[in-house]
Amino acid sequence: MAKRVGMEVSIAISEAVKLANVDVISAYPITPQTHIVEHLSEFVSDGELHSAFVPVESEHSAMSAALGASAVGARTFTATSSQGLALMHEIMYLAASMRLPVVMSVVNRALSSPINIWNDLSDIMAERDSGWVQVFAINGQEAYDLTLQAFKIAEDPRVLLPVAVNLDGFILSHVIEPIELFEQQEVDPFLPPYKPVLRLDPEKPVSMGAFGSPEVFIEVKKQVEEALIGSQKVVAEVWKDFGQRFGRIYKPVESYQTKGADTILITMGSITETAMTAIDSLREKGRKVGLVHIRLWRPFPFKEFLQAIKGAKTLAVLDRALSPGGVGGPVGLEVKAALFGKDERPYVAEFVAGLGGRDLTVDTFIEVLDKAEKYSQKQKDFQYELIGVREK
Amino acid sequence: MIADDLKDFKKFTPKTLPREEPFVSGHRACQGCGEVLALRQVAKAIGTPMIAVSATGCMEIISSPFPQTAWAVPWIHVAFENAAAVAAGVESGLKILVDKGRIPKKEIKVVAFAGDGGTADIGLQALSGAMERGHNFVYVCLDNEAYMNTGIQRSSSTPYGATTTTSPAGKVTPGQTTWKKNLPAIMAAHNIPYVATASPAYYLDLMNKAKKASLIKGPAYLHIYSSCPTGWRHGADLAITVSRLVVEANIFPLYEIEEGRYTVRKNNQPKPVEEYFKTQRRFAHMTPDMLQTIQDRVDRDYQRLLQMEGMTNPAVAQKEKPKGATAE
Numbered sequence A: 001m002a003k004r005v006g007m008e009v010s011i012a013i014s015e016a017v018k019l020a021n022v023d024v025i026s027a028y029p030i031t032p033q034t035h036i037v038e039h040l041s042e043f044v045s046d047g048e049l050h051s052a053f054v055p056v057e058s059e060h061s062a063m064s065a066a067l068g069a070s071a072v073g074a075r076t077f078t079a080t081s082s083q084g085l086a087l088m089h090e091i092m093y094l095a096a097s098m099r100l101p102v103v104m105s106v107v108n109r110a111l112s113s114p115i116n117i118w119n120d121l122s123d124i125m126a127e128r129d130s131g132w133v134q135v136f137a138i139n140g141q142e143a144y145d146l147t148l149q150a151f152k153i154a155e156d157p158r159v160l161l162p163v164a165v166n167l168d169g170f171i172l173s174h175v176i177e178p179i180e181l182f183e184q185q186e187v188d189p190f191l192p193p194y195k196p197v198l199r200l201d202p203e204k205p206v207s208m209g210a211f212g213s214p215e216v217f218i219e220v221k222k223q224v225e226e227a228l229i230g231s232q233k234v235v236a237e238v239w240k241d242f243g244q245r246f247g248r249i250y251k252p253v254e255s256y257q258t259k260g261a262d263t264i265l266i267t268m269g270s271i272t273e274t275a276m277t278a279i280d281s282l283r284e285k286g287r288k289v290g291l292v293h294i295r296l297w298r299p300f301p302f303k304e305f306l307q308a309i310k311g312a313k314t315l316a317v318l319d320r321a322l323s324p325g326g327v328g329g330p331v332g333l334e335v336k337a338a339l340f341g342k343d344e345r346p347y348v349a350e351f352v353a354g355l356g357g358r359d360l361t362v363d364t365f366i367e368v369l370d371k372a373e374k375y376s377q378k379q380k381d382f383q384y385e386l387i388g389v390r391e392k
Numbered sequence B: 001m002i003a004d005d006l007k008d009f010k011k012f013t014p015k016t017l018p019r020e021e022p023f024v025s026g027h028r029a030c031q032g033c034g035e036v037l038a039l040r041q042v043a044k045a046i047g048t049p050m051i052a053v054s055a056t057g058c059m060e061i062i063s064s065p066f067p068q069t070a071w072a073v074p075w076i077h078v079a080f081e082n083a084a085a086v087a088a089g090v091e092s093g094l095k096i097l098v099d100k101g102r103i104p105k106k107e108i109k110v111v112a113f114a115g116d117g118g119t120a121d122i123g124l125q126a127l128s129g130a131m132e133r134g135h136n137f138v139y140v141c142l143d144n145e146a147y148m149n150t151g152i153q154r155s156s157s158t159p160y161g162a163t164t165t166t167s168p169a170g171k172v173t174p175g176q177t178t179w180k181k182n183l184p185a186i187m188a189a190h191n192i193p194y195v196a197t198a199s200p201a202y203y204l205d206l207m208n209k210a211k212k213a214s215l216i217k218g219p220a221y222l223h224i225y226s227s228c229p230t231g232w233r234h235g236a237d238l239a240i241t242v243s244r245l246v247v248e249a250n251i252f253p254l255y256e257i258e259e260g261r262y263t264v265r266k267n268n269q270p271k272p273v274e275e276y277f278k279t280q281r282r283f284a285h286m287t288p289d290m291l292q293t294i295q296d297r298v299d300r301d302y303q304r305l306l307q308m309e310g311m312t313n314p315a316v317a318q319k320e321k322p323k324g325a326t327a328e
Helices: A009-019 A035-045 A059-071 A082-097 A140-155 A184-190 A214-246 A271-284 A302-308 A330-339 A362-378 B034-046 B058-063 B083-099 B116-121 B124-133 B183-188 B203-215 B239-248 B273-277 B288-312 B314-319
Strands: A003-008 A024-026 A052-054 A076-080 A103-108 A133-136 A163-168 A176-181 A253-256 A263-267 A289-294 A296-298 A314-319 A347-352 B050-054 B075-077 B109-115 B138-143 B194-198 B220-225 B255-258 B261-264
Touching: A003 A009, A009 A035, A009 A103, A009 A140, A009 A163, A009 A176, A024 A035, A024 A059, A024 B083, A035 A052, A035 A076, A052 A059, A052 B083, A059 A076, A059 A082, A059 B075, A059 B083, A059 B124, A076 A082, A082 A214, A103 A140, A133 A140, A133 A214, A140 A163, A140 A176, A140 A184, A140 A214, A184 A214, A214 A296, A253 A302, A263 A271, A263 A362, A271 A289, A271 A362, A289 A302, A302 A330, A314 A330, A314 A362, A330 A347, A347 A362, B034 B050, B034 B058, B034 B109, B034 B138, B034 B203, B034 B220, B034 B239, B050 B058, B050 B083, B058 B109, B083 B109, B083 B124, B083 B138, B109 B116, B116 B124, B116 B138, B116 B183, B124 B138, B124 B183, B138 B203, B183 B194, B183 B220, B183 B255, B194 B203, B203 B220, B220 B239, B239 B273, B255 B288, B261 B288, B273 B288, B288 B314
Parallel strands: A024 A052, A024 A076, A076 A103, A103 A163, A133 A163, A263 A289, A263 A314, A314 A347, B050 B075, B050 B109, B109 B138, B138 B220, B194 B220
Antiparallel strands: A003 A176, A133 A296, A253 A289, B194 B255, B255 B261
16 A cells, blocks of 8 residues: 655655666756755665666756667656756757657756746746646645656657656755655556667667658658647546556646636646635635646647636736746746637736745735736736836 | 777778678768768678767768668767767666666667767767766767868867868968867776777778777777868868878877777878878968978877877887888
């Protein structure tokens, strides 16, 4: 039976990676690195995990080595954050387009400058269009579960795409939470060893990473796009299987107190649990507010999202990354795009908050919901509002 | 110890050259390309089973225009600066999969190929990391002394005086104003078991070095002179001529560094550097003063190489009598 223990979330993730019996781990300690790979290297060092640990000289090489290892058919893992993810950027696109199912924990943190190691989502949002499957955890247990699920999703022959499991820097990565840990014998039937469709094999030589002229480039991109869109079906299957085995149900979009809600707050990541408290306190006062949080960011679950916000008059989107010179943040942009062209669409108030680790408290969410309702009544015409800026 | 690794090593002779071609014809290299010749010689010498890794560059582009490929062995290309990191991943992956019994236990040679830009400039960090970590693979720098694939821009491996599109010989500056970065010395400083230089004009020497490099456990580095008729502005029939002249003039001496011990192929009656420089239009603007400066530098560097041999490998240094390099 699964046991529940208090554990730092980073360490819980390394426990999940160990249960996945990963073959190759490549990692570099930029930003600084989290305890995820430190703990994994201890497992390898103590013989508890039979893996190759490649302590590369940069994050760029971490992703490059991961691709090389994945190409020979190894189950491959790496973890990064912030500047490290930015340095991987070039190779992120290649991982997806070369269909190499690497799994990566992305401990979300701000991008410099000013240099700042704290949490926001600006690192991963710069990788939005890289072609990776991207999921966001709201707590430690989810981070643990999503990590295990990620290998099964990535390696499915219908997907063969890399998966990024996002968790908030410090707020999740460095806190101790109660985590239900699985036993190896429970995990093995859920996650058998990786069976690559194609690998670098002298018996059956293939060329990977060929030069694509304009005559073939779009076709390759379309295949990747179809695989990414199609991965949602596999994600659903894996979540169903996981739910049946381990009793926790995952959905691409989750609703909280949305029944009869006029105003719905949209969140991603660990702020969701704080936002739930805000919703509870407003509901107690009779306010018709609810919460929707997006777990599956790529591919974006349009149908499930539209279903979740159905009936709302106002949406308050809380972004934790800024798209400078644009319409605010990436989540707001996605939400607005999802609604555009619908006959009945709610008023969308877009807020950007919590950049660089600025605390988001229950009061922040109440402020955002208050403002959203006020702006909605006036049908205020604005792109977005930055929350919590000290002007003096 | 490399002596154990090389105990079954037999040198190639013209009669024992393998027929196998891991890199096949039909690729799209320029007519008279010296680089693709060197690549083919390395691949032929190392043979199968092999997994080849390429950096972005001429050899990657000309060998893999989808849906065609010139690679008869498994091959992977990811990006420009990371051939060494990808090869490190390939090697680590193979090793652990064999350990875990998931793939057959058979030694597969991993060979990374990159140009001078992908090695000396943008790929230097990944290369240094992979060498320091001791991965068991051969890294081959095919040095054509500039960024040829992108349009003949200078690299840190471009020789002094050469005109390129970013070090043009103009009214004020006489082409490249810096000296070629000494990559073999940098690799030797990583204390890897094997470093060697080679030129495709000395094909048996090149192939024997490649074979040795592949047999030695741990990282091995080959630095191979790779003539480029397009970028250097010489005739398409001159690849072998310039590849021989560069050695005969001691501009590109052939040597090996085995576990730190230098063995230099002696050439104490070198041809004047001018003979080499006049074969290529990239040097057409050079003045007698510049040639003298280069001659002095070449002579000094060669003496320094012999001193390194004397210090690290005194037995060989004393035993070998000076002789001219021959196209064996």
